[in-house]
Structures are given as C-alpha cells and as structure tokens.
Amino acid sequence: MKKTRLSAKRKSALCLQCGKCCMSMTFFGGEVDEESRDEIQWIELHGFKIDYVRNDDREEYYFTIPQRCNALQEIKTESGATNYVCGVYETRPQMCRDYDGSVEGPTGVADCLWRVETEKLVQIGRR
Numbered sequence: 001m002k003k004t005r006l007s008a009k010r011k012s013a014l015c016l017q018c019g020k021c022c023m024s025m026t027f028f029g030g031e032v033d034e035e036s037r038d039e040i041q042w043i044e045l046h047g048f049k050i051d052y053v054r055n056d057d058r059e060e061y062y063f064t065i066p067q068r069c070n071a072l073q074e075i076k077t078e079s080g081a082t083n084y085v086c087g088v089y090e091t092r093p094q095m096c097r098d099y100d101g102s103v104e105g106p107t108g109v110a111d112c113l114w115r116v117e118t119e120k121l122v123q124i125g126r127r
Helices: 008-015 034-045 094-098 113-126
Strands: 025-031 049-055 058-065 072-076 082-086
Touching: 008 113, 025 034, 034 049, 034 058
Parallel strands: none
Antiparallel strands: 025 058, 049 058, 072 082
C-alpha cells in the first residue's frame, strides 16, 4: 500500500515555502443566534469577512482577519520565486503549530501546499 500521509518533516518543509495561511487568519466565532448578531455586525463593519457554515441543525460563523502575520518574511530564491518563511518558526505560538491549512472549510487554505501534495499522494495511492 502506498503512503497517503505527509510526514511531519515534509509538512515543515512545505510550510517553510508557502506562508499562505499566514496571509490572513480565520477564527471560529460561534453559533449564530440573536445574541451574536450584534457582534457579527460589528465584525463586518470593521472590515472582517464572515463565513457562515451549517453544522447539523445550527448555523455557525467564522471571521477572517485580513492581515498578514508580522513574522512572515519573503525570501527570493535563485530562480526568482518567492518563498514565505516564518521568522519565528522554531518558537511560533502553539496555535500556529496546531494549524492545519489543508482542512476543508473556512479555516483551510484552498491551495495549501499540504493539501496539494496530500491530494497527489491519495491519487497515486488509488492507482
């Protein structure tokens, strides 16, 4: 059987190239109810993006802070490409260590390098 998961070492290598998850941050806001509607309106009025997700019988919301992380550094490669590197990678906060940009939904990154490479492994494994 072929491998369909990325190793921690490979994930770290991909993370040190991409940085897409550090261009903005999405957080779980909570359940949409009468009490949260005022907070949601405040968030929207301050320029944050709101995503609504139906979860079983509840509607939940996520909000995105459209600000790049201050620790993200741009590194030009010899080929002219730009890699994005975390300037505090070894001491990054736990929420960054736990983050998985390859997840589906509002907190994921559609073209996360983890997701792209994992999808390739899964496709190869199906052959």
